[in-house]
Amino acid sequence: MSRANKANLNSWSLRLLRWFCPPLLLEEIEGDLIQKFERDVKLYGGKKAKRRFFWNVIEYFRPGIILRNQLPFYTNPSPILKNYLITSLRQIRKSKVNFIFKLGGLSLALFSFLAISINVSYQWSFD
Secondary structure (H helix, E strand, C coil): CCHHHHHHCCHHHHHHHHHHCCHHHHHHHHHHHHHHHHHHHHHHCHHHHHHHHHHHHHCCCCHHHHCCCCCCCCCCCHHHHHHHHHHHHHHHHHCHHHHHHHHHHHHHHHHHHHHHHHHHHHHHCCC
16 A cells, blocks of 8 residues: 555544454455455545545444454244144133134145145156
């Protein structure tokens, strides 16, 4: 990067980037942003290139980067499945006729899907 472009670059934008960006990614991201800035200086001029550089830095403020490894995102699916099972059993007890129609429709749909897929695979087996 030339001295003229370094003088034109917002140093506080780079400090902001260095503050929140992980050290493993900093060199790569900073290099890419500086290359974009140099290209923007040639295309748009200094003022617009500075604005674009600032917005490119702001675009890296994503929750995945800012909150990296700070919140555990482990969820236990067993309470969810237990809740689904309980509500399904309550619904079955409440309206048995409705459940029989739904079960019959689901069985018919699965049987139709299997019959059609077997027929299609048989037809595709010929040249």
